[in-house]
Amino acid sequence: MTTLPLAGIRVLDLSTVLAAPVTATFLGDFGAEVVKVEEPGRGDFTRGTADGGRSPYWAQEARNKKSVTLDLRTSRGQRMVRDLVPHFDVVITNYRPPTLRAWGLDPDSLRSLAPDAVLVYVTGYGLTGPYRDRGSFDRIASAFAGLTHVTGDPDRPPVRSGYSTIDYMAAYLGAFSVVTALYHRDTAGGGGQVIDLALYEAGFRASEDALTQYATTGRVRERMGNRNPQIVPASDFTTADGRRVSIHAGTDPLFGRLAALMRTPELADSSEYATRTARAEHADALYAVIADWAATYTADDLTELLSDAGIPAAPLMSVADIAVDPHYRERGTLVTVEDPEFGELPMVAPLPRLSETPGSIRSTGPALGAHNAEIYQDLLGLSAGELTSLGADGVI
Helix, strand or coil, X not given: CCCCCCCCCEEEEECCCCHHHHHXXXXXXXXXXXXXXXXXCCCCHHHCCCCCCCCHHHHHHXXXXXXXXXXXXXXXXXXXXXXXXXXXXXXXXXCCHHHHHHHCCCHHHXXXXXXXXXXXXXXXXXXXXXXXXXXXXXXXXXXXXXXXHHCCCCCCCCXXXXXXHHHHHHHHHHHHHHHHHHHHHHHCCCCCEEEEEEHHHHHHCXXXXXXXXXXXXXXXXXXXXXXXXXXXXXXXEECCCCCEEEEECCCHHHHHHHHHHCCCHHHHHCCCCXXXXXXXXXXXXXXXXXXXXXXXXXXXXXXXXXXXXXXXXXXXXXXXXXXXXXXXXXXXXXXXXXXXXCEEEEEECCCCCCCCCCXXXXXXXXXXXXXXXXXXXXXXXXXXXXHHHHHHXXXX
């Protein structure tokens, strides 16, 4: 078996819900040894149970991790976690700064314990600034980043994304920052460092030119529904079978192909539609023409027709569609793994795909505290009797 690129890197996951622990999952997919610290008796929120059980979601998002239990609210638990820190290359947490300070997990405290470690803080608003002590989740970060404001139809209130998009965007930023810091440490002779990532920053980084446009023109980006005010046509259309297909023919060459496919090539030469600027000015009329044409095909036929003509298009997919889609399966975006509790379980594959050292799923999300003996005995040198005593006291 090919040695995975992060083999030999040890990660301590001191986090919960959702960006920070998924950062650790991404690292684990590519070979890092990830030890997740969970609350005794209950476990991580992502388990989806109140008694430390396992859910299919946990099986996916805690894959390739080891689970230890430790009550960080106790002084003994705080001492033990500080004893663990020097054994790890990377420490990831997402507690609010007041909690970090109270538990001795703030950057200054951990750097004194492990000066060569990469310390990742994924907090709602970052470690600095007037809002640093506030809590956040994906929904709150989306609101603060301006993403919610521009999402939805213009005549309705804003809506959030249907998925925890910012959490996963932040997780990829977190994993990227870890690999970058490790490269600096291990190849450029650098030491450890602190990574300060605010959850909202992942969403704000995806805001395209909204800020520069506002700064230079005063224009505030608003909700446009499925349309892009600068790229026309690019929207979703209802087909004969009641499904929706997304079409993007916003460049001049693509629009020429679409006009020809619709058997109205004269549209591409007309003054109303010949250029991107002109199409944007006459978008309503153009969209009406395309909508009438699209409604004469089924979603599958329309997607195939457009794709064969070199025009980007896709049906709006539900997860039920995705589960049986041949491209997801054959490409390996979706894989099926054997889980001890749920049997054959489909889940998202390790991404991105590396040609020589692809990620792997070596285990699904572990049982609560399954690795207490291994980690506490091997790393901290505790005896079986000490573990029993710590369990009786509720520390682990």
